[in-house]
Amino acid sequence: MRIGELAARTGVSVRALRYYEEQQLLTSIRSSGGQRHYPDDAADRVHLIQTLYAAGLSSKTILDLLPCVDAKVNTPASRALLRAERDRIDQRISELVAARERLDAVITSSESPASGCTHVDLASA
Amino acid sequence: MRIGELAARTGVSVRALRYYEEQQLLTSIRSSGGQRHYPDDAADRVHLIQTLYAAGLSSKTILDLLPCVDAKVNTPASRALLRAERDRIDQRISELVAARERLDAVITSSESPASGCTHVDLASA
DNA sequence: CTTGCCTCTCACGTCAACGTCAGGTTTTAG
DNA sequence: CTAAAACCTGACGTTGACGTGAGAGGCAAG
Incomplete structure (x- = not known):
């Protein structure tokens, strides 16, 4: 095509x-x-x-990674690269989850009818 | 300071x-x-x-969001904004989890001795 | 006073993953 | 065969969150 x-x-x-x-x-x-x-x-x-x-x-990282998929290259270096990127993604997910929890805290308190305009302490964590 | x-x-x-x-x-x-x-x-x-x-x-989004924290603004619009950003983060997390699973699959097959790898580096032992 | 460090305001540079326009060629439909 | 799509190669533009000097001023110590 x-x-x-x-x-x-x-x-x-x-x-x-x-x-x-x-x-x-x-x-x-x-x-x-x-x-x-x-x-x-x-x-x-x-x-x-x-x-x-x-x-x-990044493009370069993907370029480094693709041979591990294509040719099933299996060297200590390639395995380390794969795990390193996996760990980076893990870390990124953790960051996002933390940010989501902070937003959730704000949302919960802002939607609580009892709180009205209650103080929201987003800065503590 | x-x-x-x-x-x-x-x-x-x-x-x-x-x-x-x-x-x-x-x-x-x-x-x-x-x-x-x-x-x-x-x-x-x-x-x-x-x-x-x-x-x-983005900076602009954060700028829009901060009054919800600072002045405890609690309007339908601000709540919608908060939820929208929360949902975006949710979606992003899903993407990352999918990518991580993808990498995990590659890692598993590359580390499995029966995976049909063409090239195995024994120097790592 | 002056040495030295911190700070100030421009203002251009960077980096990545494309978008977009220009000007020309190839392929396809009729 | 012709006209319209689709494709080609440059090459400059975009966006965001800063980096990086340049040149000048502020501030406590000796």
Whole structure:
């Protein structure tokens, strides 16, 4: 398929797909006229890339990580890299959960009919 | 206290503190010479701002949110805002959990001896 | 007074993941 | 064969939260 269809299938913009290729996260075969052609499983690859981006990983980190998936490379270094990124995501989740709890505290007290305009101490934690 | 000490106490850069003031997230009293002075509880305020930034909120959103804490504003609009941001954080957490599961799957298969890995580095033993 | 550290206000630089416009080529539909 | 899509390669623009000097002023100590 060509780049437009891949974009449509994945919900990712054409510009983004070209950017992924520029970052070496995605490859394509060029037709004689220079147009990109992708195999069907390219959509899965794009979804994976999107998932990793959504996890807050940078292009470079994803580039480092992808061989671990593609070629099932299994070295101490690659395992360490995978675990390091997993731990980073863990930490990020913790941060978000903490922030959510603080917001929840504000919401709860602001919605409590008994409290009215009760003091909300968001700064203590 | 002056800006340098507040920066030291909170672990936030002087530049960032001035930026927060520019964004109207933080206020200060100026000395006759124009230098900023902060009360002790400014550190709590900075920590709060940092937490909300860590939750992925923008300066503007935080600016909108802060009155809900400071002045205990309790209107339908402010409650809706709070819940909207809370839901956004929820969604973000879900994304991260999904990404983490994805990485976990890769990690598990890469560490399993029966996973069909093509390359196993025995030097780690 | 002056040394030295802290602080001030501009104001341009950065970084990432694209958006967007320009100008030209390839592919497809009719 | 032609016109419209779709695609191509640059290359500059965007956004947010600061980083990083430049040049000048404030402030307690000796």
